[in-house]
Amino acid sequence: MARTLTVVFGNGKEFEFSIGQAELAAVGEEAAWxxxxxxxxxxxxxxSSPVGKVLVIDKILNVAKFSGESRFAGDTAWAQDYARHAARLLDRDKVRVDVGNAAIGF
Structure with a gap:
């Protein structure tokens, strides 16, 4: 079953990625980390944590935030890599990365 990952920026711009089983299987969890x-x-x-601990959700959100909408729009190979690696780590069928609201929903 394919996974769907959507990255949303504050201005309503969305990038949706479909990650197939073969593509997902090609990335190990360690490689994704x-x-x-x-x-x-x-x-x-x-x-984002005052004690400096960085969770996987923090990394996924911050990489999207600091890369910016323009990188997702202009570098499709990088954007697909982002989606593939995030899908591997989060291991959910549908994921919504909401950069503007700093939230990840399943």
């Missing part, structure tokens, strides 16, 4: 760790560091994201 490494991908988000790398992106989080390269984008110089800030921890």
């Amino acid at each position: 490494r991908w988000f760790d790398k992106e989080y560091t390269e984008l110089d994201c800030q921890a």
Whole structure:
């Protein structure tokens, strides 16, 4: 069964991705963690927790936020990688990453 991941920015712009089983199976959980760790560091994201603990949801939200709508629109290969790795880590059929409201819904 395919997974659906939607990334929503505050202005109502949405990016929807469908991730098939074969595509999802090609990414291991450890690889997905490494991908988000790398992106989080390269984008110089800030921890939202005052104690510095960064949860997977924080990484997924902040990578989307600091990458911005323009990266999702202009770099489709990167955007599909984002969706694939997020889908692997969250392991849900439907995910909505709401950047403007800093929330992830299932």
